[in-house]
Amino acid sequence: MSNDVAPKRLKLRSKPSRTADKVFFAVAKAAGYSSFVLVAAILFFLMLRAWPAFESQGVVNFIFGAGWNSTTDPQIFHLGPMLYGSLLIAAIGVAFAVPMAISISYFISFLAPERVAKIATVIVDLLAAIPSIVIGLWGLGVFSPVAAEWGRMLSEALGFIPIFSNAVDIFLRSPFIASLVIAVMIVPIIASITREIFSQMDQEIIKGAMALGGTRESIFRKVILPTASGGIVGGVLLALGRAMGETVAIFFVLNLTFDDFNWFKILEPSGGAVASLVLARFNEALDTELSALLAAGVVLFVVTLIVNTIASYIVAKAQPWRKL
Amino acid sequence: MSNLNHLETKDINVWFGERHVLRDVSLQFQNNHVTALIGPSGCGKSTFIRTLNRMHELIPTAGLSGQVLLNGEDIYAQAVDPVNVRINIGMVFQKPNPFPTMTIRENILSGLKLSGRKIEDGDGLVETSLQRASMWNEVKDRLSEPALSLSGGQQQRLCIARSLAMDPNVLLMDEPCSALDPGSTRRIEETILELKENMTIVIVTHNMQQAQRVSDSTAFFLSENGNPGEVVEFDTTENVFKRPKDDRTNEYVNGRFG
């Protein structure tokens, strides 16, 4: 057997052959590639302007170092605390938002009477479309004082745990509040996408689970959630992108501390967020600082890309059946 | 255990909203017996079989009267938990519906997990269940592959195996072969004949040959002129097909309508 000549394989054609198909294919291809080109072009021109900052500060220092000051000589533009703050706030925001959003969409999809479900769906979709400046103003005017009170209570009750300790006794403008505002902003986005995914669940599979003696709770945990998880993570990523790049909504409710990392004391009034930094400094920035702000943009962009890639990888890993 | 798989319905009536779709269905399903439910489309066979494991009540507009007795006890009694009913009375659907996120092995054990029961000897249970569904040899080397990597016929037998892992007293099958090729159909029929050694089986089928091949008794359902569906004739399969008492049964089993 081993010295048999392998049969000649046919050349299989996966490309379209009919003209209409060809045109469609070409247009789709052009559109697809142009999005790559666009992203590359944006990154390229940003890089062009950002390069001087990377060069003068050193890439590693720029990304991981602390301190931001245009009045010293030499100027210091180190993004570390801002970048870390962005990630921290986004992470806490997502941690708050995901269970909330899943509960809402579960209620709408599986528990609520049809009428209620319809109304709730409209409301959630509307909430998802609220401009962030409105949420920011609400955060500033209405929510901050309330959330500060929650922060105080948390700290009084659980202050012995380092995360909840607060040495300065001011509870306004903390990462905690910023992440709650972010959560409020992204809950409707995640809920809207999750509800859509739940509504497309194969009913036959749910019936199969019922017939095997499943309860509402066990079917949700063992059948619905695993099936929907890929889509939910997609929704979370979309929301995360918005959370990390969010400027206005957090700007009003967070103190920026450039010189120090606030690693975990989420109730203290000191934190960071790249986008807020840009908003805070952009108006007064002169040439070199402008370059540094653009460099911050580049870093944020790349970090968002990395986070998304990791998440997609995790989703793909966790769902081998999707390849079928 | 073996004489205790007796299922019986008394005067089952079903409504969807105001619409009366089944009238006074009283049937007996005996242990070691396969009972076929036949009848034209829309006469209420699926509706009826769903009342036997309380899947019926999941439809929001569903209404019901009558009794379903498993070993003499009404499964609709107030104190009975529908989840326990479904554990004792398994169901296989028309379209294979394995859980897409689970492997073959996980699908077999899914019932125990879903109903919150302990898994004592997982490997053993997986093997015996697959063996009872006569597919152990086909899949024993690929237990950790996704269930969707199986063919349609294999998926259906996996669904049967999944029900068997719960060790039910009764197995309900609603047109289990209608989506399958003749080969897979044959194998499932063989499986049914083996399974009836230990349980009671109710099968809905549109295939007259299949009813004659696998069943011991046959109930003929009919809904005339928009009236609620009723059982026209219930007898041994041989009598229903060879010596029907009712003309309408005669016409139906000889393919003259339906």
Ligand SMILES: Nc1ncnc2c1ncn2[C@@H]1O[C@H](COP(=O)(O)OP(=O)(O)OP(=O)(O)O)[C@@H](O)[C@H]1O
């Ligand atoms: N969920 C439902 N809501 C309202 N009416 C229903 C529902 N399910 C079934 N019906 C009605 O009940 C009657 C019986 O339907 P059923 O599905 O039980 O028929 P069947 O005998 O299984 O038909 P088939 O052989 O085509 O599967 C039909 O008139 C159908 O329209």
Ligand SMILES: [Mg+2]
């Ligand atoms: Mg049917």
